[in-house]
Amino acid sequence: MTNRQALGIDINQYARKGGTNFGLARDHIQSGEYDFVIIKVGLGYNKVDIFDEQINGCIQYDIPYTTYHFPDPDLDMKTQARKYVNWVGSKAQSYIVDI
Secondary structure (H helix, E strand, O other), X not given: OOOOOOOEEEOOHHHOOOOOOHHHXXXXXHOOOOOEEEEEEEEOOEXXXXXXXXXXXXXXXOOOEEEEEEOOOOOOHHHHHHHHHXXXXXXXXXOEEOO
16 A cells, blocks of 8 residues: 555646646656646636547547546535536536635
8 A cells, every 4th residue: 555645636617827737737647747637627616618629639539537527616516516417417426625
């Protein structure tokens, strides 16, 4: 067993400048620099416009990923949670809420 914890990198829409370089992300994962990428799914009731592109890129490049949602505290939390699960599917390995 190693003392190293899993290390991921956030590729959300605000980190995107000129597109996500999935080849570079894959290379960093293969070299052991990162273990996975984390993708922002939504903010409040709104799905991030490049979410599907990022998921498809991870699948195409065989990049391990997980997702997170950034809730709006002024909106109904149950509705936001339902939307998040609907966007990523009910069989996701994890559901992360960034509070």
